[in-house]
Amino acid sequence: MTRYIVKKIIDMIITIFIIVLIVFAMFELIPGNPARIMLGMNASNAQVAALEAELGLDKSIFVKIYTYFSDLFNGDLGFSFRFQRPVIELITEALPYTLFLALYAFFFIIILAIPLAILAARKPNSKLDNFIRISSETCLAIPPFFMAIILMLIFRTSQLALQGGSVDFDLNNAFQSYWMPALAIALSRLAMAMEFLRDSIIEQRESDYVKTAIGKGASRSRVMFFHIFRNSLVPFITALGLILAEVFSGSIIIEQVFLIPGLGRSLVTAVEARDFQLTQGIVLLIAFIVVFVNFCVDLINQFIDPRIREQNKKLYKSRNTFFLRMKNQANLDSQKKR
Amino acid sequence: MTRRLGHSLVNKSDILRVENLKVTSANGAELVRDISLNVKRGEIVGLVGESGSGKSITIMSIAGLLPKGISIASGRVFFEGRDITKLTNNQRQTINGSRLGVIYQDAAQALNPLMTIGKQIGEVLQIHTKMPRKEIKYRILAAMRAVNLPDPEKTYKSYPHELSGGQRQRVLIAMAIINNPELLIADEPTTALDVNVKIQVLELIKIINESKNLSVLYISHDLSTIQHICDRVYVLYAGIPVEVGRTEQIIHEPKHPYTSLLIDSAPTKEKRGKKLAVMKPRVQDQRGPATNCQFASRCPFAFKKCYQKIPHMISAGKNHEVACFLYNKNFSESEKIRTSEQPDEK
Numbered sequence: 002m003t004r005y006i007v008k009k010i011i012d013m014i015i016t017i018f019i020i021v022l023i024v025f026a027m028f029e030l031i032p033g034n035p036a037r038i039m040l041g042m043n044a045s046n047a048q049v050a051a052l053e054a055e056l057g058l059d060k061s062i063f064v065k066i067y068t069y070f071s072d073l074f075n076g077d078l079g080f081s082f083r084f085q086r087p088v089i090e091l092i093t094e095a096l097p098y099t100l101f102l103a104l105y106a107f108f109f110i111i112i113l114a115i116p117l118a119i120l121a122a123r124k125p126n127s128k129l130d131n132f133i134r135i136s137s138e139t140c141l142a143i144p145p146f147f148m149a150i151i152l153m154l155i156f157r158t159s160q161l162a163l164q165g166g167s168v169d170f171d172l173n174n175a176f177q178s179y180w181m182p183a184l185a186i187a188l189s190r191l192a193m194a195m196e197f198l199r200d201s202i203i204e205q206r207e208s209d210y211v212k213t214a215i216g217k218g219a220s221r222s223r224v225m226f227f228h229i230f231r232n233s234l235v236p237f238i239t240a241l242g243l244i245l246a247e248v249f250s251g252s253i254i255i256e257q258v259f260l261i262p263g264l265g266r267s268l269v270t271a272v273e274a275r276d277f278q279l280t281q282g283i284v285l286l287i288a289f290i291v292v293f294v295n296f297c298v299d300l301i302n303q304f305i306d307p308r309i310r311e312q313n314k315k316l317y318k319s320r321n322t323f324f325l326r327m328k329n330q331a332n333l334d335s336q337k338k339r
Numbered sequence: 340m341t342r343r344l345g346h347s348l349v350n351k352s353d354i355l356r357v358e359n360l361k362v363t364s365a366n367g368a369e370l371v372r373d374i375s376l377n378v379k380r381g382e383i384v385g386l387v388g389e390s391g392s393g394k395s396i397t398i399m400s401i402a403g404l405l406p407k408g409i410s411i412a413s414g415r416v417f418f419e420g421r422d423i424t425k426l427t428n429n430q431r432q433t434i435n436g437s438r439l440g441v442i443y444q445d446a447a448q449a450l451n452p453l454m455t456i457g458k459q460i461g462e463v464l465q466i467h468t469k470m471p472r473k474e475i476k477y478r479i480l481a482a483m484r485a486v487n488l489p490d491p492e493k494t495y496k497s498y499p500h501e502l503s504g505g506q507r508q509r510v511l512i513a514m515a516i517i518n519n520p521e522l523l524i525a526d527e528p529t530t531a532l533d534v535n536v537k538i539q540v541l542e543l544i545k546i547i548n549e550s551k552n553l554s555v556l557y558i559s560h561d562l563s564t565i566q567h568i569c570d571r572v573y574v575l576y577a578g579i580p581v582e583v584g585r586t587e588q589i590i591h592e593p594k595h596p597y598t599s600l601l602i603d604s605a606p607t608k609e610k611r612g613k614k615l616a617v618m619k620p621r622v623q624d625q626r627g628p629a630t631n632c633q634f635a636s637r638c639p640f641a642f643k644k645c646y647q648k649i650p651h652m653i654s655a656g657k658n659h660e661v662a663c664f665l666y667n668k669n670f671s672e673s674e675k676i677r678t679s680e681q682p683d684e685k
Contacts, residue, residue, distance in 0.1 A: 208448065209443060209445060209448035209449045210448065210449055210450055210451040210452070212404050212443070212449070213441075213443060213449045213450065213451070213511075213514075214451070214462070215403075215404060215435065216402055216404060216435050216436065216440075216441045216443075217435060217436035217462055217463045217466060217514070218431075218432040218433065218434070218435035218436030218437055218463070218466050218467060219432070219436075219462065219466055220428075220429075220432055220466075221428065223466070227462075228451055228454075231453060232451065232452070232453050305453065306452075306453055307452075307453065307498040307500070308452060308498070308500055311500065311501075
């Protein structure tokens, strides 16, 4: 088990390394000289050259990669010329807003998806099931920012809405002031989680072990929660992992609508101002979060399903290469499908 | 084979009595047409028939586990003297697992893959008793030992996929007997097992039956398995019992043409080198009520009457009954001339 986690962490580090490289390459490839952008159109060539030398832009690509990584290792994400402050400072300032908003939305998704999925799965294709699915899919089709506007219109007279529009970030009343943006994100991402769980419950309910449980004399709720629901969790949690990543991206736009000074707003400002270092920093951070969430999903699923544990143990025990592992994974996937 | 006959005569009360059970599916097919059977205390009763004969549906209706869309149309099922066909969910929950244990066919599917073996066996006690945890665990380990599971302490913590097929079947048996039920229903528990494991499992069921005076209703399509453990056998065909008798009567003096064909088609040592009997394929529509002998179209002895009326059970010896016109004394031998086709009037 620990062996597996260690290997998984190594995998995660490799993935992050590759992501850093890609992000770095992306910003290298974007046309435009950062020094020129910083100084403005009127700057002389000599000024630009001087700034380039100061920023290390004139160095070879390898030196640049090296300095980039060594800086990163020291927790230095660069300097934002737009705000004239270190990127790391800006990120630590903005992150709590986004993190809170995303987790709040995620919390909404979970508490809405589970009861809705159980209700919908009760009688597949019944009126209730169709109603739940159609409305959640409609929500899926509406972009979060538009959903936010709809919510604002609906709740415009209520006191809650006024709080929902506020930008104060104060942990004491954050739950009150952020409910609307969080709900807007949650509603638009709810359908996926709900349908995964619903399908999974319907599938699991047909299993023979459910019959065994009923044969034991287990009550309906016991069968539902001790057997069906628990066994439906693996696909649901995998979906939740994907959704959490989407929730982060959803919050970027929502923050614009509600004027929340989070990562998303910083990112948009940075892109508009062509603030390379800040953009790079935020993109990296979001990538880290996604990778980390996937890591957590793997661990949780492993914890729930002993069969996955077993497979992973086998997979990681053998002294195999990355490609062999990919092949094994593909085999497992096809087996599962069958 | 007569080993426990005396003992079953001592205690004659029926633990389970099924009267004219009829089970239909949503599209009108009669899956079980008219089954009456009884199981006495301490008796092992076999239910044999080919796939589609309604044996699994019969026991599912007894255990209240009928799948969606399939329901009991008429008839009654008495368990310990109480009609259990119209129980509410709550009443059913007090019977299942505590008075009535079921062993399922496919142990690999019947166990929850995400729960440890110990927890799954113990769930029965958790539901039906208020025992403290320690005692439950003690009982689980005892039940595991009773069914000869190796290394109970270790198996307690393992998951279904870590066990072999035979071990999983033993787990199911342990689960079924842990709460000392009165009746054990076994739905082809040995189909998926190797021959030697199969014998072990059968022996185990026999031992439990003898030591706890437990009644068993044993379902199988395989007469050799039935022969191995049952006291009495019901032969089912298309949802109707066609022959009932003590196991040795059924095996050695089968009366119904279907039973004889079933026995003749099974490969045995004596029949080595000889051709086995082959039945005509079954082409039958089970929608609507039966109007004639269901086996007539495949029967080598079918005569005119067989296509016209339903034969009722008639005595064919002590404790032996058969539903076939061939044994009806009201027909003369000249009437019993084989006709291969159905009469035109239909």
